[in-house]
Amino acid sequence: MKSIKEEFFTDQEIVKKIKEGDKDAFCFIVDRYQKGLINFIFHMIGHYEESLELCQEVFLKVYSNIDLYDRNYKFSTWIYKIASNLTIDHLRKSNPRTDSLDELNEDDEKKIDVKSEELDPIEKLEKKIVGKEIIDAIRSLDPHSRELIILRHIHFRSYEEIAKISNLPLGTIKNRIFRARKELVKKLQKVEMKQNRGLKRIDKMEMKK
Amino acid sequence: MICKKVVELLPRFIENDFSEEEYNDILKHLKTCKRCKKEYESMKALIDKLETIPLINVPPSFKDAVMKNIKKGKNGR
Ligand SMILES: [Zn+2]
Numbered sequence: 001m002k003s004i005k006e007e008f009f010t011d012q013e014i015v016k017k018i019k020e021g022d023k024d025a026f027c028f029i030v031d032r033y034q035k036g037l038i039n040f041i042f043h044m045i046g047h048y049e050e051s052l053e054l055c056q057e058v059f060l061k062v063y064s065n066i067d068l069y070d071r072n073y074k075f076s077t078w079i080y081k082i083a084s085n086l087t088i089d090h091l092r093k094s095n096p097r098t099d100s101l102d103e104l105n106e107d108d109e110k111k112i113d114v115k116s117e118e119l120d121p122i123e124k125l126e127k128k129i130v131g132k133e134i135i136d137a138i139r140s141l142d143p144h145s146r147e148l149i150i151l152r153h154i155h156f157r158s159y160e161e162i163a164k165i166s167n168l169p170l171g172t173i174k175n176r177i178f179r180a181r182k183e184l185v186k187k188l189q190k191v192e193m194k195q196n197r198g199l200k201r202i203d204k205m206e207m208k209k
Numbered sequence: 210m211i212c213k214k215v216v217e218l219l220p221r222f223i224e225n226d227f228s229e230e231e232y233n234d235i236l237k238h239l240k241t242c243k244r245c246k247k248e249y250e251s252m253k254a255l256i257d258k259l260e261t262i263p264l265i266n267v268p269p270s271f272k273d274a275v276m277k278n279i280k281k282g283k284n285g286r
Binding site: 031038039042048060131134149154156185 | 262264271275278
């Protein structure tokens with residue numbers, strides 16, 4: 001079981017144990033990466049339950065392919081690469097149920113209610129403590145741009161690591177991230193303009209009263 | 210420095226990736242050019258928004274579920 005000592009093993013040391021047949025050691029990998037991966041997948045596919053299922057798949061794949069792991073890569077790079085491949089694949093195959101938070105509000109109100117304890121952060125998003133505009137904007141990007149923005153600005157990965165995860169040259173990655181940011185700014189400005197127009201309309205209605 | 214050059218450098222500038230010379234030139238430009246200043250501010254606001262998106266919690270049962278699946282050993286190994 002978990003001992004203090006094991007908490008301080010490097011990823012590489014844990015991987016070595018797993019390769020030697022110590023299945024239990026894998027729980028340290030899960031410990032370290034579950035939160036990051038679930039968040040990554042959730043923002044990619046926009047569906048909580050599905051992101052949990054997909055994350056399960058990612059860990060199973062990581063485990064069953066651990067012999068293929070190349071020590072020249074950072075372990076985190078490898079694990080995100082697997083997550084990225086499975087997620088993009090998932091989006092390609094399924095008609096993604098990327099519910100916008102608006103739809104969540106209307107259709108899944110009960111569902112959210114029942115699970116509100118578990119889904120606390122989603123609830124926070126729902127209640128607009130955090131701008132839901134930004135989350136909707138990320139979801140409206142094409143999957144590859146979405147992935148780059150999530151890795152860079154929600155997961156704080158370096159450009160170098162993102163380049164390795166995506167198998168693309170550093171320059172290309174930077175350009176694509178810069179372009180995606182511009183696209184997001186434009187999308188947010190559009191939303192803001194719409195909201196302002198709405199407010200003006202309400203003002204006018206108030207005045208007529 | 211001209212606008213075109215500033216706009217080109219802004220994405221790196223925003224992430225604190227610049228030489229001292231670039232830094233001074235860009236600052237000087239932003240003080241006087243409204244358009245570039247606006248571009249800078251909207252870009253900065255976007256990154257601030259992105260970086261304050263809260264993380265979703267992991268259900269406590271998640272890790273056990275993963276380990277159970279692994280121990281079933283249906284995935285090779
Ligand atoms: Zn300018």
